[in-house]
Amino acid sequence: MLKEYLKKRKFDLPAGEAGKTPEPKPAERKKTVAKDIFVIQKHAAKNLHYDLRLEISGVLKSWAVPKGVPQKSGVKNLAIQTEDHPIEYADFEGKIPKGEYGAGTVKIWDKGNFELLDGAVEKGHLQFKLRGDKLKGVYNLIKFRKEDKKNMWLIFKTK
């Protein structure tokens, strides 16, 4: 599931070499905490956005949310699904070098645990509970059905 993540980044260059990304290289890992995690990283790339990542099936399922994950119910924001990220990415903060994929600064905006209540990514809908410092409550991600809106979802809070 991490093939696309690896394809987009250069991990094997010597330290300090231009183009080497400071992002984590996926490692074999055993799950040490019982709870699934979520993280939202504020990513000051060419277009500022917030990356929502949910731990599902041993990877971080990921969405780029240009306007951020809503803090109140009644707001529906666009979320664009991106490639799966390794679990280690949940701790990543740093600066991705100019010219590289996702160039810009990444900062953790919120983090905590996440509980899947209903649905599945493959089904195109998810309902889940977030317990973070900033975000708490029940959220929904619903995929657009139209072919031309591939990878596009809506995220909104219900409770």
Ligand code: MN
């Ligand atoms: Mn991003």
